[in-house]
Amino acid sequence: MKTSVVKQARRIVVKVGSSLVTAEGRGLDHAALSRWASQIAALAGQGREVVLVSSGAIAEGIARLGWKKRPQAVNELQAAAAVGQMGLVQAYESIFRTHGLHAAQVLLTHEDLADRTRYLNARSTLRTLLALRVVPIINENDTVATEEIRLGDNDTLGALVTNLIEADCLIILTDQPGLYTADPRKNPDARLVEEAHAGDPELERMAGGAGSCVGTGGMLTKILAAKRAARSGAHTVICSGREPDVLLRLADGVAMGSQLIARQAPLAARRQWLADHLQLRGGVVLDEGAVRALREEGKSLLSVGVKNITGDFERGEVVGIVDSQGREIARGLVNYSAAETRRIAGKASSAIEAELGYIDEPELIHRDNLVILA
Secondary structure (H helix, E strand, O other), X not given: OOEOOOOOOOEEEEXXXXXXXXOOOOOXXXXXXXXXXXXXXXXXXXXXXXXXXXXXXXXXXHHHHOXXXXXXXXXXXXXXXXXXXXXXXXXXXXXXXXXXXXXXXXXXXXXXXXXXXHHHHHHHHHHHHHHOOEEEEEEEOOOOOOOOOOOOOHHHHHHHHHHHOOOOEEEEEEOOOOOEOOOOOOOOOOOEOOEEEOOOHHHHHHOOOOOOOOXXXXXXXXXXXXXXXXXXXXXXXXXXXXXXXXHHHHHXXXXXXXXXXXOOOOOOHHHHHHHOOOOOOEEEXXXXXXXXXXXXXXXXXXXXXXXXXXXXXXXXXXXEEEOOOOOEEEEEEOOOOHHHHHHHOOOOHHXXXXXXXXXXXXXXXXXXXXXXXX
């Protein structure tokens, strides 16, 4: 009999979706919030550290404002988030207080995680809160986020936070029992995937689209979140949040839903930060020799191996590194701007000074500032 990967976890990130906390959009379900708080308090009593990534702010705001449907305009969504966030945090704070715990609100955007200093500050804050036995309630900062800085969904946010604090496990609670081999609503032969390796391409093929009118993430976002969390060595469990005492049963070792196991060794913190960038300004296309040098020989990226440049980036920004087929194989901090890189592409390091009139670094991207993705 399989044992839940949560049993040995000491630091856990729990993500709950909108449909679980808002009764399918009809305002906050306070009974459901009480159940999450009770279980998290019990886990804290076992000496575990728990971070809660909770959806529901926009849905709660829509209900409070009396709107009949989710708006499309960004400014209206941001207004709903501002109104709903008040209700969401007030509810969690009052409920956790009954268990002798404090809650803390932490709102994040992609910019907070893309900037190295802000990334480290966020990590330090979260670790301090956990050390103080405070339960961080995390959400995307929808009030200020635009398409350019959005994380996109709370499944992704859950994975990023898992990596940020180096958690042992990510639990994604949804309104489905887990991941199926096909859409069980359409295919009677669909089987629950009880265990698989996070990052297996077959999982992405299985995943369907969004199944709820309230949330923004479907099963695919959960698969990709598990793949991302695995980079820091964290396992992921995707299961139904409607199961009684689901968190406590998982912690007791009961295997439920779909367990997606991390196979790779955890990435070092700096490389994890590089890998977690969701939005890149541009990239470089490499020849086969340069791809081999990065993947197999652990070398830095030199300008001589660059065939093409995409986008517009500045020195010190994170760029994607792709092969001739357009597959992203790595990413890293670039030592030259896009305009400069176009001038030195395909040329030896010894020719950089003659071409640009100066040389900052002999490498386009140093190995210490580079992470291999595939």
